[in-house]
Amino acid sequence: MSKILDAFLNENLEALRDQGLYNEIDAVEGANGPIIQVNGKKLINLSSNNYLGLATNEELKQVAKKAIDEYGVGAGAVRTINGTMDLHVKLEEKLAEFKGTEAAISYQSGFNCNMAAISAVMDKNDAILSDQLNHASIIDGCRLSKAKIIAYKHSDMDDLRTKAKEAKESGLYNKIMVITDGVFSMDGDIAKLPEIVEIAKEFDLITYVDDAHGSGVTGKGKGTVKHFGLEKEIDFQIGTLSKAIGVVGGYVAGKKNLIDWLKVRSRPFLFSTAVTPGDVAAITRAVEMIMESTELHDRLWENGDYLKAGLKKLGFEIGASETPITPCIIGDEKLTQQFSKRLVEEGVYAKAIVFPTVPKGTGRVRNMPTAAHTKEMLDDALAIYEKVGRELGVIN
Template sequence: MASIGLASFLRRNLAELKEKGLYNTIEPLEGPNGPIIRIVGRDLINLSSNNYLGLATDSRLVEAAVEATRTFGAGSGAVRTINGTLALHAELEEKLAAFKHTEAAVAYQSGFNCNMAAISAVMGAGDAILSDELNHASIIDGCRLTKATVIRYGHSDMDDLRAKAQEARASGKYDKIMVITDGVFSMDGDIAKLPDIVRIAEEFDLITYVDDAHGSGVLGEGAGTVKHFGLSDRIDFQIGTLSKAVGVVGGYVAGSRDLIDWLKVRSRPFLFSTALPPGAVASCIAAIDILRTGKELQERLWANAAYLQQGLRRLGFSTGVTETPITPCIIGGEEETQRFSARLYEEGVYAKAIVFPTVPRGTGRIRNMPTAAHTTEMLDRALAVYEKVGRELKLIG
């Protein structure tokens, strides 16, 4: 078989992605990532941010970052285990543990890093991982690092999970067995069946692991999906990001003190990557303080989400099975979805198309992310654009 060079490989495959409507164009923002964003000199209603509570542009977080940067510097200067751990890191981790109702917590550079770090630090060859088939890519990659046997179960199919847990335990082949799930699934907005998962885990002695990236700050009075179900003392690993509802950057693992101590000596991103910078850490502390002292932002987020979802459904669009502010507008084909997103953009609404391989072929959607910072007027303008473009493309009557 004839070999091909890198340049040929890249040209051919990029052209194929563009032809199939799978190529993603990245447009830099010319200002903050708020409810209105500016791109190429145009203001657009922003429905694609994970900035659930509007904290990314909150003046209290900005001031905290400025003050910490002046006091501690622009960077942390080292990995956590040498001398990159600042008093700020310790304060953040104490507040995260209290926020998540666990004994301890450890912060990482990103939510993706958390799953790279935590799964591989505990699971290995001779173990098994039961993983929901719609789990986030970072969970999939974290599992690949372990050399453990990965057994996928049907999405939120508790009969399938139970059967596979029973089979794995009865085989006698595995030392440890872990069940991993997203708390909130980011493409459809549905919530994991954590009470059922915990019951199955306790029956078959499974380690429980919940990635609550889209639940923290949103569900459970802000504390997340685990708190939403009252299961804080029955989940071994709680994973979260500091870049979505918290509004900054980074991630964390919360759990028992022994678990966190183990991650600090065995998880590779903690050991080999420079610590989060002081400004980011201070902003995260400010955000956690806000989340723990009031529910106004969460209430506004949920009210805006209900308003947008009801409006889209009234127009005749499908929002799928969402139970959260994540609001998919299901279009279908990849090219049709990309065309719909492009027309929204032209009409002043920034709402990105989500297509294969992020979601299965034929299930392309516009994933709308209403936030606490949107006004009713903004959402009304967005709905008017949806109606105009939907009728134009004959997606609604």
Template sequence: MTSRNLDQFLESNIANLKENGLYNEIDTVEGANGPEITIKGKTLINLSSNNYLGLATHAELKSVAKQAIESHGVGAGAVRTINGTLDLHIELEKRIAAFKGTEAAIAYQSGFNCNMAAISAVMDKNDAILSDSLNHASIIDGCRLSKAKIIRFEHSDMEDLRAKARDAVESGEYNKIMVITDGVFSMDGDIAKLPEIVEIAEDFDLITYVDDAHGSGVTGDGAGTVKHFGLQDKVDFQMGTLSKAIGVIGGYVAGKQSLIDWLKVRSRPFLFSTAVSPADAVASTKAIEMLMESTELNEKLWENGNYLKKGLKELGFDIGESETPITPCIIGDEKQAQTFSKRLYEEGVYAKAIVFPTVPRGTGRVRNMPTAAHTKEMLDRAIRIYEKIGKEMNLI
């Protein structure tokens, strides 16, 4: 017999989520995750993928991945610290460091793993972390795992950050203090004020940590938000993913050689989880090489992003203050956001509703992620569908 307490907990809480429009239905994509996708036999314009540059389905990446399977097998076979470090992992880390403009880099199994690993490897219960109030869930969990004192500052509010940094330093309670922020905030598309953050960090000797999961491949002509501001020698931790613009899977931290050496002996996901597969490692390396050689895909991404933004804004939708191709369409009410997303689906656009707890209550939205792989015809079709549903629901 299974636990009745568990059954009651699950049934009541799932019912509550559904009643409040907060229950997320998971759809299955039949085939590749490209600019168009198929779900339940229906072809849809895909505006929900993080595949910013279209690299997840790129022919060259598929080719090198197949070759790596033939030469190195389908799995690394061990954790990195035993004998799971393949020559392909070393080459990937060298490429990441060159790409991010740092002395060295370390690769992990996912971006979430990076934040769980790196923060807790350096910060502990005797330290404090100044964290932007809109930081990603993986940052929040990584901070909690470290057991450091978490001090939230208002989103991109530099006066609040400075005041809280001063209070933390003057209290004399902490051995080390870190300031941590997303480079690009994934729900609103705005960019962190890194020059000001670095200036405050220098004034108070703060450790700087930038999670550039949505910036790498997007900002700074593809090199990321830290490079966009020319701050490679000023930021201690550059964290990013290999699963968004890079198009594969995994994550990394780039920084000084001494930092990377420490993470390789003290970050638990690196020590206790099998390395990414040979195919993933070599495909990620190839993607980074492509971005270092050409900005063509990055330019196409921004062209498409600006085109979609302009179209939706002219229709009268609230697209927030995004500074990147990420284009939120803010509805407000959670149930209405879910209904809007469902109607878009029925008309041929896949744009997932984002509701609490991913975003604050009352700011439910449909988030659009245009990519370099979308055609103008696809975007025009999507805009026409947005217009139809927006008028139908009295949103515009």
């Protein structure tokens, strides 16, 4: 290894460890369900994005196995050559129905969606108004587009309107886009989409909502745009297929001409092999299940409300989450890491979230209850939280 590279890596890794910012990665031994095994120990899992428990659903396993037997384990090519199977077409038709749009396009990941869609439409002659707490994939997608990035204060509609007016009246930009998460993953709050749409109409902004943590969770499962009844008002609806849907991949839903454009101009679609047949079949069935019944959605919210109420009663600071995402905000990064480690030792797997994922001084342990958790599991988790919280002086 280059001496200068070796010195750079060692120095900076040590600095991260000293500041409590180095993330240790644990291997899950088996399925990622409500109970997981790490280093041979059974733990109540409160760190998974598997909101509806579909990642381990028996019906979806069988659907995936059947598709593998019929289509093989891989798609064999990029979508534009001969990697588009009838399975992909069926999935995209189902996604459009799910999101209430004319069409949809699927990608290999939610991250890919934002890298693909933003840069396919926006360029150096354009501007993007971006919420300060938007996901890293949105930030990177904006950077890739080379458009002027104008950050507005988190969910501050006065600041958004001021900056939209300035951008529009400057005459410097051909197009202006406003981008927001539908549900903000670190705090669990919901974007003010009705107000954003109002501002967008006033200044002719392109509207872009990344609903990675809303699809399957808000709007009776159909997402945050549906929650507000704005399917006809949002230009880009982005979603992941790896969280509530339980498999892998992502999608963009919108007008047919938008999707047609992304099929010929979005680079991850053009240059990455298509999602595997087994995954596509499982995703399609998962979306159908969400559309057919709200049972899993309702159970998720019941469990989320139960855990949130329990943690608040114990005296934990849980922020202003409007969704099942429940942060326990500790503040100090080292204490946050210590808190998470003690939870694991006592039987709860809940990861520490620190800078750069969240601002410095706002370290938290983020809890993700799912539809698969039982009340007994959540009660056990709350008892452990109380024990560790008192031990470390986080609660009295």
